[in-house]
Amino acid sequence: MIDKKSLKPWSWVPFLYLAEGLPYVLAMSVSVILYKRLGISNTEIALYTSWLYLPWVIKPLWSPFVDVLKSKRTWILSMQFIIAVLLASIAFTIPSSSFFQITLAIFWLLAFASATHDIAADGFYMLALDPHEQSLFIGVRTLFYRIANIAGQGLLVILAGNLETSFNDLSFAWSVVFMIISGFFFLLFIYQIFALPKPGVDVVTNESISTQTKNNFIEPFAEFFRKENIILIISFILVYRLGESQLVKLASPFLLDKQTVGGLGLSTADVGFVYGTAGIIALTIGGLLGGVVVARNGLKHWLWWMLIAINLPDFVYVFLAYSQTSNFFLINLCVIIEQFGYGFGFTAFLMYLIYISEGKYKTSSYAIATGFMALGMMLPGMISGWIQQQLGYQLFFLWVCFSTLPAFIIAGFIKVDADFGKKISK
Secondary structure: OOOHHHHHHHHOHHHHHHHHHHHHHHHHHHHHHHHHHOOOOHHHHHHHHHHHHHHHHHHHHOHHHHHHHOOHHHHHHHHHHHHHHHHHHHHHHOOOOOHHHHHHHHHHHHHHHHHHHHHHHHHHHHHHOOHHHHHHHHHHHHHHHHHHHHHHHOHHHHHHHHHHHHHOOHHHHHHHHHHHHHHHHHHHHHHHHHHOOOOOOOOOOOOOHHHHHHHHHHHHHHHHHOOOOHHHHHHHHHHOOHHHHHHHHHHHHHHHOOHHHOOOOOOHHHHHHHHHHHHHHHHHHHHHHHHHHHHHHOHHHHHHHHHHHHHHHHHHHHHHHHHOOOOHHHHHHHHHHHHHHHHHHHHHHHHHHHHHOOOOOHHHHHHHHHHHHHHHHHHHHHHHHHHHHHHHHHHHHHHHHHOOHHHHHHHOOOOOOOOOOOOOOO
């Protein structure tokens, strides 16, 4: 018989993490393509869009107040509505003469709303599911988070490319795209009103604000930094994606740039197709497989394999940069390898963040951990555009691969309980 209880998370987990992933990928990735198409340099793109990571870096500073003021469900729905409005605002300001400054400001607000949504969503996930369900659905949440990523870089970019060709007006084409995604996000918000469960533990206590501040701010920070080997833990979080933090900012500009400057010379629609078709298939397999194997054998068993999977595929960009192939099939094959590795390997990283967040203040601890994760993306990303312009694409991607080494070194000292994430037989 079908276990109805096990089916319930399928009605909300995928959509919750679709809603979490979309604004993030729009701010972090689609903005890069938007600005590249509208003539902004790689150095400026990498620097200013990397600053958009800051809300995720400092979100632990206001994450306690998500617990103090309202239920996490209320925060989730409120932020989804605000995000829909901000996306519409970007659509209206792209055609303006000062579009770069204005849209950056709105992306900044979007990033803060998205980071607040993340705090509530991740806390809600841990409150609404038991530990085994968390392990089982870690692959599902990763999958739909990455589907949002691929949809943003894939379907929306394909649409933008087609509109660029149809209207011969870049600003108008991208305005239409952001208006469409705003409407979609509003529909997602309406659905979540009815789909999100109301777990009994998702409540605001009757304690005073001062007591809540102590319990949800000072004590969670103190508990997190009292963890055994905390310096090692933080170091691992910071370097796990050191290579990707630089790669992600220059991958799309590399694909879009002309071959005369070291790129592959793909069109906007081509770039969208690469990530929206071949990439999503590989990601689906990698993400689901990662969740299944962690649930079966535990995080410790798969940590090293997933670390290899998320970093080794960076070498495909070295091949693409040196060959400058125009073979579209081969380009797609390289993206398949990279996306499969990322889908499989990032599963372990998310599960590790949940693992180190175990304790009395798991929601706040997880927010702190993801703050360090964002810092690990922000700082290297800020200078990646400058590094690329100094080295050129070929040497830059070699540098990216070299940057993955610290994660392997630190992983040798990481300790994980053998049974964490594994289904315990009764």
